[in-house]
Amino acid sequence: MGDPTYSPPDPAELPEPVTPAGREGLAALLAHPERAVVALDFDGTLAPIVPDPEQARAHPDAVPALAALAPRVRSVAVVTGRPAGVAVRYGGFAGVPGLDRLVVLGHYGAERWDAVTGTVRAAAPHPGVAAVRAELPGFLDAIGAWRGTWIEEKGRAVAVHTRRAQDPEAAFEALREPLAELADRHGLIVEPGRLVLELRPPGMDKGVALAAYLREVGAESVLYAGDDLGDLPAFGAVEKLRSDGVAGLLVCSGSAEVKELAGRADLVVDGPPGVVRLLSSIAAQLA
Numbered sequence: 001m002g003d004p005t006y007s008p009p010d011p012a013e014l015p016e017p018v019t020p021a022g023r024e025g026l027a028a029l030l031a032h033p034e035r036a037v038v039a040l041d042f043d044g045t046l047a048p049i050v051p052d053p054e055q056a057r058a059h060p061d062a063v064p065a066l067a068a069l070a071p072r073v074r075s076v077a078v079v080t081g082r083p084a085g086v087a088v089r090y091g092g093f094a095g096v097p098g099l100d101r102l103v104v105l106g107h108y109g110a111e112r113w114d115a116v117t118g119t120v121r122a123a124a125p126h127p128g129v130a131a132v133r134a135e136l137p138g139f140l141d142a143i144g145a146w147r148g149t150w151i152e153e154k155g156r157a158v159a160v161h162t163r164r165a166q167d168p169e170a171a172f173e174a175l176r177e178p179l180a181e182l183a184d185r186h187g188l189i190v191e192p193g194r195l196v197l198e199l200r201p202p203g204m205d206k207g208v209a210l211a212a213y214l215r216e217v218g219a220e221s222v223l224y225a226g227d228d229l230g231d232l233p234a235f236g237a238v239e240k241l242r243s244d245g246v247a248g249l250l251v252c253s254g255s256a257e258v259k260e261l262a263g264r265a266d267l268v269v270d271g272p273p274g275v276v277r278l279l280s281s282i283a284a285q286l287a
Contacts, residue, residue, distance in 0.1 A: 022266020025249030109209025128186035207233030
């Protein structure tokens with residue numbers, strides 16, 4: 001449930017992208033919303049980052065903002081490394097009026113939840129994930145990295161968090177190479193994030209998932225918002241699509257922890273509250 005005092009912002013509050021390509025992307029979305037896809041990361045974009053990932057929940061006004069915007073565009077897609085069902089549950093997306101065209105691409109596109117059916121479709125899991133899952137606790141203990149680290153079970157991937165360590169950044173950097181070697185032995189790759197290293201199968205990332213979905217629905221413009229290193233492939237996909245004639249707006253959900261996206265973004269907003277305000281402003285502009 002959103003804040004009962006919440007009301008959509010004045011359309012005049014719509015921020016202006018700082019780049020010509022971003023301004024073109026926003027203009028295309030506003031001119032022909034029925035041809036546009038709004039795609040968003042979950043953690044750090046729709047949901048604030050919290051010490052325990054299992055406690056992450058969408059910003060209280062995220063669902064009202066999405067429900068106001070979704071009927072006016074071709075589709076809204078949540079693109080996340082989380083299992084699709086988990087993102088749906090933590091986001092509160094199921095059964096919401098106005099979100100019948102919402103799609104969640106989970107595990108970087110290996111899973112897909114469609115609001116219209118309420119079901120998840122998934123590819124077969126990679127055997128290396130089960131092997132790493134079994135080996136990882138002893139592996140961290142053997143290299144002296146158990147204290148302060150935390151393993152997150154993600155179904156088709158497994159992640160090691162360092163946010164609770166005495167020196168989170170130092171622990172993160174110290175684990176990069178050992179975890180990369182462990183992942184490689186089992187045919188996996190390591191995806192770095194905000195004080196987290198995720199071991200997952202190769203061949204899928206947010207850019208691949210996003211590009212495939214945009215082709216599927218025939219989008220002519222796209223807004224993509226993200227906050228983390230894992231969103232760089234999606235940024236790259238939108239940049240490539242721009243050269244192919246698809247208008248795009250890249251939004252960085254700002255963070256002091258990850259600055260790489262801001263330099264490539266057309267628009268930087270103040271974390272999930274800023275993303276919610278942007279979505280609400282676009283919906284108000286289209287009303």
